[in-house]
Amino acid sequence: MKRGTQTKRTTIYDLAELAGTSASAVSAVLSGNWKKRRISSQLAEKITRLAEEQGYALNMQASVLRRERSKIIGMLVPKYDNRYFGSIVEQFETRARERGLFPIITCTRRDPALEIEAARAMLSYQVDCLIATGATDPDRIADICSAAGVRTVNLDLPGSRVPSVISDNFGGALELTRRVLANSEREFGEKTPLLFVGGRGTDHNTSERVRGFRAAHAEAGVEVDEALVLTCGYAPEKAENAMKSLADKVGPLPRGMFVNSTISLEGVMRWIRRSGHYADRMPLLGCFDWDPFVAMLGDHIEMVRQDVPRMLDAVFEIIDSGASELKLIQIPPIVEQTG
Amino acid sequence: MKRGTQTKRTTIYDLAELAGTSASAVSAVLSGNWKKRRISSQLAEKITRLAEEQGYALNMQASVLRRERSKIIGMLVPKYDNRYFGSIVEQFETRARERGLFPIITCTRRDPALEIEAARAMLSYQVDCLIATGATDPDRIADICSAAGVRTVNLDLPGSRVPSVISDNFGGALELTRRVLANSEREFGEKTPLLFVGGRGTDHNTSERVRGFRAAHAEAGVEVDEALVLTCGYAPEKAENAMKSLADKVGPLPRGMFVNSTISLEGVMRWIRRSGHYADRMPLLGCFDWDPFVAMLGDHIEMVRQDVPRMLDAVFEIIDSGASELKLIQIPPIVEQTG
DNA sequence: CAATTCTGCTTCATCGATTGAGCAAGCGAG
DNA sequence: CTCGCTTGCTCAATCGATGAAGCAGAATTG
Known part of the structure; x- marks a missing residue:
């Protein structure tokens, strides 16, 4: 019963037909709020099983289009060529995922034009929030984002429009x-x-x-x-x-x-x-x-x-709390012991 | 005439109303194929100007949902903590953008479970193609992707299902x-x-x-x-x-x-x-x-x-050519001269 | 037994962009 | 004047998921 070479992907409509039910019920079950929507556990189980069998994967584009929050969080980063930015990105991804957010990162290679272009691309992908790391012009990015109603936090280099987290x-x-x-x-x-x-x-x-x-x-x-x-x-x-x-x-x-x-x-x-x-x-x-x-x-x-874990904790604290008033958080870096 | 604090984003319907035309015309103009759709250059100009003024940004989720190709290309990478993977990611982003593709990268921290989860997430975001870098189980990823009709290329570590580019x-x-x-x-x-x-x-x-x-x-x-x-x-x-x-x-x-x-x-x-x-x-x-x-x-x-530029050239050659038969491309690494 | 509540669904509009089909006005040819 | 072609647009369906509203039937209450 395996589908041929790349027919269309399974959708909730396909599953609905297989289960003899409606797409709405399938959606309710697979999005996890079937209790709220009063779907019987038999049906829930059946749909879940079918979804598994058919290798169903949610179409995020459709889902995001419908919802008001995308749960996508973006980050701009200048380079991947040193430990500092490398760990920033890694910690960012981890923390984003912990919160059920989908992280997307873009490297701007310290190029101001690319920075702006990348910020716009992020907006097109409906990020809920954007972190501008080491940006040459953080305020420009903040302006573009605020016009679209998207929250911004500066990391590594501060700006004068939105909260910033930097080292001391x-x-x-x-x-x-x-x-x-x-x-x-x-x-x-x-x-x-x-x-x-x-x-x-x-x-x-x-x-x-x-x-x-x-x-x-x-x-x-x-x-x-x-x-x-x-x-x-x-x-x-x-x-x-x-x-x-x-x-x-x-x-x-x-x-x-x-x-x-x-x-x-x-x-x-x-x-x-x-x-x-x-x-x-x-x-x-x-x-x-x-x-x-x-x-x-x-x-x-x-x-x-630089204390990357604490810096990212501070960034996500700002994001989680929803705060967006201008402030500057300075994290003391760690002095390495040398022999 | 600036919009208030985060009202809804401007859509093609808003622009259509402002321009006294239809959403369809706006779409045609902004997606660049207005010649094909026989839109007069006056109208095109007017719409372009309005879009600029209103800070219009395409909603990619809607756009991708409608189109059959997303132009999103994914990459799984184990770590960001060394120069090798750092330059792989940087080169990947550059080449993807050169081709008008949107790159998304995820770090799997050498964790097999996370690898699979990340691959599924990529599929949900409708990637057209996925590059599995240094994956612990590339064939599993290839299987998941092929079930969804998504092309895969292995990088750094080879698999037995899809083309692989590795060092010699x-x-x-x-x-x-x-x-x-x-x-x-x-x-x-x-x-x-x-x-x-x-x-x-x-x-x-x-x-x-x-x-x-x-x-x-x-x-x-x-x-x-x-x-x-x-x-x-x-x-x-x-x-x-x-x-x-x-x-x-x-x-x-x-x-x-x-x-x-x-x-x-x-x-x-x-x-x-x-x-x-x-x-x-x-x-x-x-x-x-x-x-x-x-x-x-x-x-x-x-x-x-390891010769990252040549490796990524090989990867994109495979992608560009559309080839997907199993093959193993080995790129000779560069022996550094030391004194 | 009628009235109400609860259970378990279905229907349908919607998100924003894309695109095939179609329509009206204009223009040139016969 | 009429037929056909071009130009320049509009209409409406569609992509897949979501959720408010609604609707039967069963269970409970007075």
Whole structure:
């Protein structure tokens, strides 16, 4: 009794006919509210069995079209090339599914135009809610969504229209810088100004981290060397090039550095290896973001790991509570212990 | 003239009324086939303008319900925690969008039950095609999909029902093992049996890689020590535990090893650091998979990098051509140059 | 026994977009 | 002037699921 090669899919009408009943009864049974609709348990059982036998699968398009809430939740994410965004996506999916929501994720590759296009696509698919992760223009996305009556939450980078969940970038950077400065004192007997490399000067996270970086210097009585703040972008090549041109300009290179993401660190490390600088002694490193292999790269690498589980808990708390007033939740990152 | 806080979304009926025309004309214009349907360009222009003004967004659920193809393409992926799967997902999204398809991805966390559930969810969302990446039971997924008339392609791990695109695991492992053995000869003056660690003994990739590992040994005239083939699973903890219990059992540890993924390498490296073994001299390493930081871990780490762009080209070639006869496409991985 | 309530269904409109069929006006040819 | 063709649209059915409203028949109540 198996259906031939890809005839039409089984629908509730097919099941209704097989069961000698109406589509409405089938729908009631399969959507689980047959008690409410006073369907006898015999019929319910029969329909359930038939559905099983026929390999029935609900047509979500039809279902969503009819219902007022789609139970689809969207997420925009810039990249999949590091642990931070990878775990954001994984945790997001898990939590969405726990709540009976269907997660759809789209990677926008840090491309502002693609971000907008992706947001529109999500709206077309009737998402109930959209999470904009690390968006270059979160407010634009929030506007588009609010016009369609769709709730938005910003993650990783804040906006000024809807709630945002981000790391405590200032606090994390402060602590990270402190540690690198402390290592500097331990190793070289003095605290010397560090290099800051990576990130976009215009984004909130980077500017907060630079602020933390400055604060730690101030607190240690070390003056920040402004030529050593290189907010050149996140991509490895950009970090590598920034290092290259820096080395051409300044004299002695700093003994330690604050690298503003693992992805920038990739470029920095590449430059170190290729250029032959620091050949005798590796610079003291601090990295804002965590990667298991980075931890193994040397003895003096400090890392702060953004607390993704807590960040996503906060995101879903906002979603579950239905709150949508503007607020900024800052989650302290975890300072990794290094030997 | 802005709509109040989340009234109903604008539909083609709203636009039709505003334009003093029919929904049918609006649909024709906005779906781009107004020439075919003989709509005057004045009307087309007017409708387009109105749609813009009103912030109209197509309701995909309705559209897909009516059409026979959804243009939605699904992908199941085991994890987002390494570069390999990360780039698979990113490349998949890009290629899907290039073709006007809407990609949806779900992470199954190497959980067979979740895999099936996710496949069913994809079917409910009317995907036209599903790519099962690294699935534990690809044939089960293929069966479920074929019952619904949905095409499937396996990626990374092959199945026996539908086309599969995988790396040339034998060839890659052969070359990788050769290199580690060569390093062994260079460093220690002799080729000694290597350790194989990571992966599931039951999966096709792992068994092919073990085969390549054996072949390289055979070719070098070195006998494989069967106690040194640890297919303990991929997770870092599993690799770590396998190393721990190996160290308790055997006497002198092997001088080099073949690690069957970056994720297993994470566990191996952790064990090396924690146990203090290899404290005097790091083992020679070969890793099947690439990671930028792993490359920087030491001087003697060989890696093969799976050729994700070519793999995805092959996947989409199959999809574009509509072929669905069983075949196995093996893409040679790239041997990374280390210095 | 009539009136009411309860049980277990069915009927039908609806969600928004798509598309085959059809219709009216205009225009050119005969 | 009339026939036929083109142009430019509209009508209405349809995709599959949902749920309010309604309707028989059985059970209960007064």
